[in-house]
Structure formats: structure tokens, C-alpha cells
Amino acid sequence: MTTACDEKVIELKPISSCRREVEVAMVEMLVSLQKRGWEAAELALALADASEDLVMLIATKRLRPN
Incomplete structure (x- = not known):
């Protein structure tokens, strides 16, 4: 998501359709987890760690020959 700041307004613009869908799902997940008592900072760190692990x-995964 890209951001553009103009005074007190922040405009969010999706980068791609895939990225947009991932961000929507991520926000839904984070809202749900916050309702269960998790802090936003803790969730952000956990999400970043999990994303890095997946990347x-x-x-490093080897591709299987067809």
C-alpha cells in the first residue's frame, strides 16, 4: 500500500490486485485478533516475523522438476 500525506489526510493506494486482497485479509485478521485482546504492536511484529519466515x-525451497 502506498501512502500520500497532505496536511492531516493520508491517502492509501493499493499497489496491485494481489497486494490489495492480502491487505484486506490482513486488516480483517488484525481487527479480529485485537478484539481477542492482542496489542497492535505485538500483532505487527508477529506478522512481520511470520512473513519473513515465509519469504x-x-x-530457499528447491523447485521440483516436472
Whole structure:
């Protein structure tokens, strides 16, 4: 998501359809988890850690020959 700040207004613009869908799902998940008592900062850190783990797994995974 890109942001553009103008005085007190922040405009959010999706980067791609995939990114947009991921962000919508992520926000829904985070709202749900906050309702269950988790703090936003703790959720953000956990999400970042899990995302990094997934990226590393994908980056190091060997492709199977067809």
C-alpha cells in the first residue's frame, strides 16, 4: 500500500490486485485478533516475523522438476 500525506489526510493506494486482497485479509485478521485482546504492536511484529519466515522458506525451497 502506498501512502500520500497532505496536511492531516493520508491517502492509501493499493499497489496491485494481489497486494490489495492480502491487505484486506490482513486488516480483517488484525481487527479480529485485537478484539481477542492482542496489542497492535505485538500483532505487527508477529506478522512481520511470520512473513519473513515465509519469504525465506520460498526463497530457499528447491523447485521440483516436472
